[in-house]
Amino acid sequence: MNPLELVGAEPGPAFTVTLDGREITALPGQTVAAALWAAGVTSWRATRGAGRPRGVFCGIGVCFDCLVTVNDRPNQRACLVPVRAGDTIRTQEGTGHGD
Amino acid sequence: MVGAACALYAARSGLDVTLVDRGPVAGGTTGAGEGNLLVSDKEPGPELDLALLSGRLWADLAEELGEAFEYEAKGGVVVAATPEGLTALETFAAGQRAAGVEAVPVAADQLHTLEPHLAPGLTGAVHYPQDTQVMPALAAAHLVRASGARLLTGRTVTEVLRTADGAVRGVRTDRGDLHAPVVVNAAGTWGAEVAALAGVFLPVLPRRGFVLVTEPLPRRVRHKVYAADYVADVASDSAALGTSPVVEGTAAGPILIGASRERVGFDRSLSLPAVRALAAGATRLFPFLTDVRALRTYLGFRPYMPDHLPAIGPDPRVPGLFHACGHEGAGIGLATGTGRLIAQVVAGRTPDLDLTPFRPDRFPKEAG
Amino acid sequence: MATERPHLAVIGAGPAGLAASLAAAAHGVRVTLIDSAAGAGGQFYRRPPAGLGARRPEALHHRWRTWRRLGDALAARVEAGTIRHLADHHVWCVEPVERAELVVHALLGPLQEEPVTVRADAVLLATGGYEKVLPFPGWTLPGVVTAGGAQAMLKGGLVVPGQRAVVAGTGPLLLPVATGLAAAGVEVAALVESADPKAFLRRPVALAAHPAKVAEGVRYGARLLRHHVKVLPRHTVVAAHGEQRLDAVTVAALDTHGRVGPGTERRIACDTLAVGHGMLAHIDLAESLGCRIDGLNVAVDEEQRTDVPGVWAAGETTGIGGAALSLAEGHIAGRSAAARLTGTRPDPHTWARAARSRRRAREFFAALDTVYAPPAHWTDQVTDETVVCRCEEVTAGAVRKAVDELGAGDVRTVKLLTRAGMGWCQGRMCEPAVAGLAGCEQTPARRLLARPVPLGVLARAGDPEDD
Numbered sequence: 001m002n003p004l005e006l007v008g009a010e011p012g013p014a015f016t017v018t019l020d021g022r023e024i025t026a027l028p029g030q031t032v033a034a035a036l037w038a039a040g041v042t043s044w045r046a047t048r049g050a051g052r053p054r055g056v057f058c059g060i061g062v063c064f065d066c067l068v069t070v071n072d073r074p075n076q077r078a079c080l081v082p083v084r085a086g087d088t089i090r091t092q093e094g095t096g097h098g099d
Numbered sequence: 100m101v102g103a104a105c106a107l108y109a110a111r112s113g114l115d116v117t118l119v120d121r122g123p124v125a126g127g128t129t130g131a132g133e134g135n136l137l138v139s140d141k142e143p144g145p146e147l148d149l150a151l152l153s154g155r156l157w158a159d160l161a162e163e164l165g166e167a168f169e170y171e172a173k174g175g176v177v178v179a180a181t182p183e184g185l186t187a188l189e190t191f192a193a194g195q196r197a198a199g200v201e202a203v204p205v206a207a208d209q210l211h212t213l214e215p216h217l218a219p220g221l222t223g224a225v226h227y228p229q230d231t232q233v234m235p236a237l238a239a240a241h242l243v244r245a246s247g248a249r250l251l252t253g254r255t256v257t258e259v260l261r262t263a264d265g266a267v268r269g270v271r272t273d274r275g276d277l278h279a280p281v282v283v284n285a286a287g288t289w290g291a292e293v294a295a296l297a298g299v300f301l302p303v304l305p306r307r308g309f310v311l312v313t314e315p316l317p318r319r320v321r322h323k324v325y326a327a328d329y330v331a332d333v334a335s336d337s338a339a340l341g342t343s344p345v346v347e348g349t350a351a352g353p354i355l356i357g358a359s360r361e362r363v364g365f366d367r368s369l370s371l372p373a374v375r376a377l378a379a380g381a382t383r384l385f386p387f388l389t390d391v392r393a394l395r396t397y398l399g400f401r402p403y404m405p406d407h408l409p410a411i412g413p414d415p416r417v418p419g420l421f422h423a424c425g426h427e428g429a430g431i432g433l434a435t436g437t438g439r440l441i442a443q444v445v446a447g448r449t450p451d452l453d454l455t456p457f458r459p460d461r462f463p464k465e466a467g
Numbered sequence: 468m469a470t471e472r473p474h475l476a477v478i479g480a481g482p483a484g485l486a487a488s489l490a491a492a493a494h495g496v497r498v499t500l501i502d503s504a505a506g507a508g509g510q511f512y513r514r515p516p517a518g519l520g521a522r523r524p525e526a527l528h529h530r531w532r533t534w535r536r537l538g539d540a541l542a543a544r545v546e547a548g549t550i551r552h553l554a555d556h557h558v559w560c561v562e563p564v565e566r567a568e569l570v571v572h573a574l575l576g577p578l579q580e581e582p583v584t585v586r587a588d589a590v591l592l593a594t595g596g597y598e599k600v601l602p603f604p605g606w607t608l609p610g611v612v613t614a615g616g617a618q619a620m621l622k623g624g625l626v627v628p629g630q631r632a633v634v635a636g637t638g639p640l641l642l643p644v645a646t647g648l649a650a651a652g653v654e655v656a657a658l659v660e661s662a663d664p665k666a667f668l669r670r671p672v673a674l675a676a677h678p679a680k681v682a683e684g685v686r687y688g689a690r691l692l693r694h695h696v697k698v699l700p701r702h703t704v705v706a707a708h709g710e711q712r713l714d715a716v717t718v719a720a721l722d723t724h725g726r727v728g729p730g731t732e733r734r735i736a737c738d739t740l741a742v743g744h745g746m747l748a749h750i751d752l753a754e755s756l757g758c759r760i761d762g763l764n765v766a767v768d769e770e771q772r773t774d775v776p777g778v779w780a781a782g783e784t785t786g787i788g789g790a791a792l793s794l795a796e797g798h799i800a801g802r803s804a805a806a807r808l809t810g811t812r813p814d815p816h817t818w819a820r821a822a823r824s825r826r827r828a829r830e831f832f833a834a835l836d837t838v839y840a841p842p843a844h845w846t847d848q849v850t851d852e853t854v855v856c857r858c859e860e861v862t863a864g865a866v867r868k869a870v871d872e873l874g875a876g877d878v879r880t881v882k883l884l885t886r887a888g889m890g891w892c893q894g895r896m897c898e899p900a901v902a903g904l905a906g907c908e909q910t911p912a913r914r915l916l917a918r919p920v921p922l923g924v925l926a927r928a929g930d931p932e933d934d
Binding site for chain 2: 560562572580755756757859869872873874875876877879880883884886889890891893913914915916919920921922923925926927928929
């Protein structure tokens with residue numbers, strides 16, 4: 001049983017967002033992180049020093065590991081920000097400020 | 100920091116040195132500072148002479164240890180927003196040049212070549228290539244290490260031990276006595292308390308400052324940039340809150356924003372008015388900062404002296420007692436010169452600078 | 468204005484904040500409940516958003532009836548206008564101003580760029596807690612998440628991070644995380660607990676006093692069996708493996724001294740590791756207000772008052788203790804605040820039941836604390852190359868060097884000398900690890916800003932014309 005079946009979910013209509021230009025299907029109410037997990041993506045940031053991949057760690061907005069660029073705004077916490085139809089999500093490197 | 104520098108130069112002059120601190124290394128004002136080694140904010144006089152000496156010594160140390168404490172000769176840029184402000188700034192700079200400071204006028208149309216993200220509409224600036232920065236806690240720790248001094252942290256001095264004829268013979272701590280014919284008071288903002296243990300009056304007072312630290316950014320602020328009114332603020336005697344924006348990028352990425360000054364004792368709670376003024380000043384200088392996030396703010400207590408000069412040298416009231424404290428916001432920058440001068444006078448040699456302006460007994464004890 | 472009822476701002480809409488808001492609103496106080504989430508409930512009662520149309524959200528929860536009662540009561544109070552609920556408000560500072568007034572400064576989510584202020588006569592801090600995770604080689608790999616994080620993503624987003632998980636660490640949270648993931652279709656390869664929960668059997672007094680907790684434990688045990696989850700007590704994860712993401716973990720048995728037994732290591736293939744070592748309180752707002760901190764928690768009196776006038780605190784922020792304790796503390800805090808704000812003398816007899824359950828819950832958690840503990844020698848497994856500060860990528864080797872060569876003996880000095888704790892999370896994740904590696908106690912970090920604030924917002928904060 002998957003999580004949606006477990007709670008008898010009847011989600012609203014799915015919509016499309018992009019991750020680095022690639023189309024991803026998301027459900028209304030999901031966070032960016034949840035949409036990415038549902039699409040099988042678990043990392044979307046490379047660290048400033050060693051360039052290592054990171055994604056969700058704490059899941060509640062405390063650790064800032066899941067930073068991502070949404071609609072050209074860098075350093076958003078993917079675990080907090082709800083995904084909206086048409087969002088442009090970009091993986092980010094370094095400080096997220098184009099360095 | 101000053102204690103670490105005293106230890107280093109004293110040890111290098113052949114003395115056996117023990118360094119005692121009730122907290123950790125850099126646990127006082129050093130750990131709350133930005134690590135400025137500035138000449139730009141000093142008018143000609145004894146403090147500037149000390150800053151120039153210190154700058155040379157820092158450069159020497161940087162040859163040995165510079166990478167370890169992030170020595171960066173980034174230079175300072177002092178900007179003026181009005182024609183009157185610029186005239187005052189240029190007059191000030193002319194005096195500094197006469198005293199040996201490199202101070203290069205920057206025309207309004209050249210400002211953005213120097214600092215591309217500065218706000219438009221500024222009148223002009225002066226560039227001070229000698230202004231430098233170190234990471235203060237690392238500097239203190241590496242100077243202590245290089246000194247080879249015995250380091251006793253977490254140990255509180257409770258008494259200055261004296262001989263029958265009044266001379267210093269060591270200190271008592273909460274974990275035993277330490278015997279030495281010379282005691283240097285490098286307790287910074289808490290220097291008055293140590294002086295009092297030796298029975299002498301030294302008016303070091305805490306002057307609180309906040310620093311704001313942003314999220315990590317690519318290097319967008321190249322120099323230490325501040326407004327011309329900063330100098331007036333430093334020299335002010337007011338206890339009330341004074342702020343003037345001081346903005347600088349760091350090698351690690353975050354931008355540091357100072358500087359607020361207020362005399363409120365050792366109050367460690369957040370003052371939103373102080374932090375708000377810092378943010379307002381910084382965003383006026385660099386509009387791009389408006390959307391940049393502050394990750395933290397911290398505070399420290401500068402060792403303020405009524406005449407804005409540190410106490411450096413022997414205390415004629417207590418033989419064997421030396422003071423090296425009260426550097427206000429310039430303790431990191433002035434530490435090396437102070438350490439060198441202390442090592443010289445402890446060894447009985449003639450110091451590189453005349454210590455008269457820094458005499459520890461220059462303040463008449465207040466009534467009562 | 469004189470006719471208006473006194474105004475209490477409650478920060479945090481988890482069990483403590485909800486109980487406090489309801490109690491205060493029922494006793495003559497106007498309440499503004501300020502919370503960062505889109506819906507009330509906190510981490511404990513985190514639920515999927517309406518858009519996901521969950522018909523049976525209770526399948527991922529226990530004590531759902533309590534939530535229904537709280538949620539319904541809140542809805543009624545909001546309807547009646549005695550509680551104003553500000554969702555998606557991220558509080559960064561509480562500022563005491565003149566005339567015994569406090570100003571709550573928040574950022575409007577989700578972008579957290581626009582400021583909002585709330586003026587109140589008193590503030591009640593119910594800011595909850597977050598998970599503590601101790602490092603081990605590989606813990607920064609994608610696929611390694613906190614146990615609470617896995618649960619939050621499941622409860623709130625109805626998603627799981629992979630197909631095969633190991634749940635590891637220590638503490639009572641691991642049980643619901645393992646059973647929750649299993650129920651949601653994840654194969655839970657093992658539940659690795661460094662403590663020996665059987666130690667509880669040696670505490671019959673603590674157990675006998677809490678039959679509901681015993682029943683809860685039995686229920687979880689049955690669910691683990693049903694999902695074929697292998698439980699490895701007195702075991703620990705010593706490393707996580709993978710290149711770009713997790714593909715396996717190595718677990719090992721612990722001896723009676725809390726050391727890894729040589730030769731007991733075994734590798735378990737998995738794409739997910741949910742790991743946690745207990746909880747820490749959010750105390751930033753209390754710290755910037757200058758409230759007295761006891762250890763790592765906000766110090767409160769019998770009425771849940773801090774030592775700063777007009778500031779109450781309840782729930783995990785005063786000490787980790789679970790939802791039942793939070794409800795009791797919140798109720799007492801709300802009653803006390805209401806009484807004092809309306810100028811009546813608080814009468815503890817009127818909240819005797821809550822005081823009793825507060826005492827029992829604290830006793831129970833004290834007993835839990837003696838059982839659930841990370842391995843005594845966990846730092847042995849942390850290689851010098853292991854990143855300790857996830858934000859600034861400071862390694863254990865750098866921390867050890869600061870301690871051994873530069874004389875750092877406390878968390879703050881290590882931070883100053885290495886940058887561990889200076890990044891985005893401001894040390895919330897690495898402080899327990901740094902303290903362990905430095906061999907010192909973890910001390911409050913004095914985070915004067917509770918979250919990142921745009922400088923443009925800060926530059927206008929508290930301007931009267933902005934209110």
